[in-house]
Amino acid sequence: METKLTHLDKNDNPTIVDVSAKQVTYRTATAQSIVVLPDEVLQHLVNGELQTKKGAVFQTAIIAGIMAAKKTGDLIPLCHPLGMDNCQVTIQMSANNEVVITCTASITAKTGIEMEALVGASMAALTVYDMCKAMSHDIVIKETRLISKTGGKHDFNRS
Structure with a gap:
């Protein structure tokens, strides 16, 4: 079975996906990034927060993740610009x-929000x-996934 790439037109040129015929539905997406410190x-971890000369790491990373998710359409080529209803970033050990x-x-x-969740988690990890x-430069961003x-x-849930 051949899978058709959605961001290519009939001449194999890049294109944004036409969502005009899709139904408006409530959509959610959750992504996760793991950082090894x-x-x-x-x-430097005190009461669930890392304090550095630059400030509170996790609090800053949460703000960065939300800000990045809001800018996903500007960062990812051919990604629809979306006005999110909500975005929550959590960080725990x-x-x-x-x-x-x-x-x-x-x-x-009419279109999903997976890329916004992935960008938000990724930027929060990069901020950490x-x-x-x-x-230390021995910090590893181990994985980012939906x-x-x-x-x-199609709904998706990683078990």
Whole structure:
């Protein structure tokens, strides 16, 4: 079975996807990024927050993630500019001392919001890196992936 790429026209030229015939539905997407911090950074973790000379790392990363999600249409070529209904970024430490960043975005529209959630989680992870790099360059952004999406042609949920 051949999969047709949605961002190519009949002449294989780049194009934005025409969503004019799609139904408006409530859509959500959740993405996650995981950041691994070395011990020399983790020793600055106090009451669930990393404090650096640049300020509160997780609080700044949350704001950066939301701001980036709002700009997704400007950052990703051929991505529709969307006015999100909501965007939530959460950051917590896992049992493995990894920083788990989750971005959930929602919209009532004709097109999905997965890219906004992925961009939000990614930018929050990059902000953690930027704010902590003076303490160590051994920071690893281990993975960014879609966790779930609802409201389009196909729902998705990573078990």
